[in-house]
Amino acid sequence: MLRIEHLTKKYGDKKAVDDLSLHIRPGEIYGFIGHNGAGKTTTIKSCCGILQYDSGEIYIDGVSVKDSPIECKSKLSYIPDNPDLYEYMSGIQFLNFVADIFKVGAEERKARIRKYGDAFGLTSDLAQQINAYSHGMKQKLAVISALIHEPKLIIMDEPFVGLDPKAAHNLKEIMRDFCNRGGAIFFSTHVLEVAEKLCDKVAIIQGGKLIKSGTMDEVKGDTSLEDVFLELVDNSEDSND
């Protein structure tokens, strides 16, 4: 569903992402872990066609992001770490806007807004202006807008930040359900416990380079993901020194 091949992205002389390759298949929840500034957001934004990369290739459902960005974008949903939405719209106006862009029919959008609005307890607030929403409500709205057009791939940057425990629980269930229906999810997180319980596969990135990836069992073995992550990052820093 998402294939990243030898992705390299530079900011000036600095390589933010260095020769990164990953493959996320349909049905997989793929966690992306790394410390602040490791290159997670740059990778994610490159996959969404927001950032233009220097070399390598990214394919969404077999289509190149570089050659056919619009076709790729119509297959995916992106939720950034800080969802700056259109504050001058109401929640429902925003959802209608997204549904119009993705050509979602009236009946489908009605059903999905009801389903996901209720799941996240946001339905009663949909008529309010987004500028009156809390951070968590904006995050919920961003998640609903990502699900409204039934994408094949969802790419999320820190999706659990700002969500209350119930909403976080619901999101995890929705993520699993989405992948069980053939979708794929690629998301970054700092919450390693969540990644450990939720993800089928995980990749760890340090200084723009992939230092470990595979199934959860392959990566963590008998220890915890936290221990493995800390050990790998420490080793990587030592070798860089």
Add this chain to the structure above:
Amino acid sequence: MTKALFKKQMMEMFSFLFQDKKKNTIRKGTALALCILLYIVLFGLVSYIFGLLGFAICEPLKNQNLEWLYFSITGLIAVFFGVFGSVFNSYSSLYQAKDNEMLLAMPIPPGKLIFIRLLGVYFMGLLYEMIVMVPILAIYYFTVPLSFSAVVFPILTVLVLSVFILILSTAIGWIVALISSKTKNKSYVTVIISLVFLGLYFYLYNQASSIIQSFLAYPQVVGDFVKSNLYPIYAVGKASAGDILSFLIIAVFVFALLALVYYVLSKSFTKITTTKKGEKKKQYKEEAVIKTGNANNALFRKELKRFTSSSNYMLNCGLGTVLMIVAAVTLLFNTGNIKALSAVLNPLEGFFPMIACAAICMISSMNDITAPSVSLEGKSIWLVQSMPVTPWQVLCAKLKLHLVLTMIPTLLLTAVALFIISPAPIFTALVLILVSLFVIFSAEFGLVVNLKSPNLNWTSEIVPIKQSLGVMLSLFSGWIVIILLGIIYAFVYKFVSPLVYMILSAVLLLALSLFLAFWLKNKGTKIFAKL
């Protein structure tokens, strides 16, 4: 603390000069000098108009020992101009700044915060006042014999008046904030209040013009009238002319008012800035609110919503729409005068339609809706960048908003003007083509300028809307194009008929519009994608 706050406020205020938002670098050396020079030229052009007024009245008034009346009249104009320039700034920078809550959470007394914010409003008002008063003072110094009081008192009075401008701007901004914090549809409330203020401004401006004409004929009579009936204006004039008592009276009055305004603001600032809404929670009704449309319409509706949700955007970039409708109605009520003028000013067939066309284009160029439209995407630009729409679709939605909101009133005004002056069919067609092409050119030019110097990192939307070089350029470019065409015509009118000149102008505007459209579609879309 005060120093740090002051530094932050000044950095924010003058970021349009020192920061190159496109390259995210600090502007230095030649680039900075050119940028400052450009602003000086732009402001200098406006100052020149006030300078002409000064030349017309200074000498005659001095000859009749009415120097004070010179300052009464020009001081009044400076106050109106200063308030006009800073009032739109005061509401947004005082009450709508994005960092208000962050700063209120810091150990900063609200009084100190409001003081720093007021300094920003003060400098904006002072800038506009100086545009009027610098040429007025210069002409005065060249006209009267120089002495200590003749030099110092006008300057001191100008400074006191700048504080009075701050008071008026802040008081109006405070009233707008108070009403807005308790009402729905804040942007419309703000626009209506501001339009009422603008109407009042233009009414007084009109009156001021007739007063000036009257006192040029009967300065002594006007002087006696001001002295007897308009004491504050008289006192401003006398203070500028060196009367110590008058100066003390206006200084005490202004600073007492400032203390009162400061006290009221300090007490209400936190409450106003943290009161989110006065309306009840809206009920969500599924059947009523789920609507479908296509992507292009969705993008257009998004732009329209952005425009109508912001009083700053509507007032600063869409005022031409209102003015053109007002102008159309005014023309209808002055049909006789326009026809008479047409008969006098039509030595060559088509000359008057050409002048009317230029005037309509000038009014329509007051709309610069596209000029801040890219910057206003701000941090939410990721949405359109991650959606399956091309940058060209996004840019087209921005152009369409400008065209819809400008083209309709422009054509309405044009239709009224053509109905009154009834030119030959060929001139009717040419005027319609020219104004349409001009509106298209203005829309494209604003977008090009914004793409060349976008600013997505702002704390107050007033920065991209009002305090950016691109908006300034876009606003004046329309006038510059019309003036240039006028100057060229002045050189060639003996050889080129109005008909030919209008055809050539239409060809030029068409070529420019096509070139800008080509640039937007090719380079502009690439720039937008990389933002």
